[in-house]
Amino acid sequence: MDPAARVRDLLVPFLMGVHDFGVTGHGAHDVVEVVSLEMTPVKAWHVLTVELHERHYVPGSGDWGPRGEHWRVRLECRGSDYRELFRDHPAWEEVRAAANALYIQLMEWWQTKPPGGGRMADRLPSGNADASSA
Numbered sequence: 001m002d003p004a005a006r007v008r009d010l011l012v013p014f015l016m017g018v019h020d021f022g023v024t025g026h027g028a029h030d031v032v033e034v035v036s037l038e039m040t041p042v043k044a045w046h047v048l049t050v051e052l053h054e055r056h057y058v059p060g061s062g063d064w065g066p067r068g069e070h071w072r073v074r075l076e077c078r079g080s081d082y083r084e085l086f087r088d089h090p091a092w093e094e095v096r097a098a099a100n101a102l103y104i105q106l107m108e109w110w111q112t113k114p115p116g117g118g119r120m121a122d123r124l125p126s127g128n129a130d131a132s133s134a
Contacts, residue, residue: 004039004046007085011037011048014099018055021107031055032110033067045078046086048102051124070124071117075105 015037021030036051054068077085081101084094109120117123 003086004041007046008037008039008048010085010090010095011039011099011102014096015050015102015106019103019107020057021110029057030110031057032106034106039077045076046082048075048077049073050075050106052106053126067126070126071113071121072124073106073109073117073121075102075109075120077102 016034019032019034021032031054033053033055034050035053038049040047040049050073051071052073053070055064056068057064077098082098084090085098113121
């Protein structure tokens with residue numbers, strides 16, 4: 001198996017799905033739904049491309065709002081946090097540490113994203129697909 005695909009598969013359980021990035025106005029939570037991951041080699045490092053949708057959720061209501069903003073975000077995987085991921089059999093702790101570092105990169109980008117996404121991201125057409133459950 002291609003090393004980039006193997007690493008993507010190791011990260012899926014940690015990064016795919018719904019992530020709560022905090023409370024927004026009116027008690028709704030700013031939630032991001034990660035719908036795909038793709039790992040690509042770039043020079044001496046890799047880039048993890050994350051496709052996500054913005055969601056809103058009011059705790060206790062059981063109500064997920066429709067999908068909102070749709071983004072493709074590029075997260076750099078370079079340095080000591082990621083080196084072990086590309087070994088044949090990385091330790092679970094190394095995979096978890098790398099996933100945590102990527103989660104933090106994603107959350108920081110989301111909370112400070114410039115209009116249009118900046119150099120790290122591209123805004124995609126929303127589509128507003130029905131998202132009655134997550």
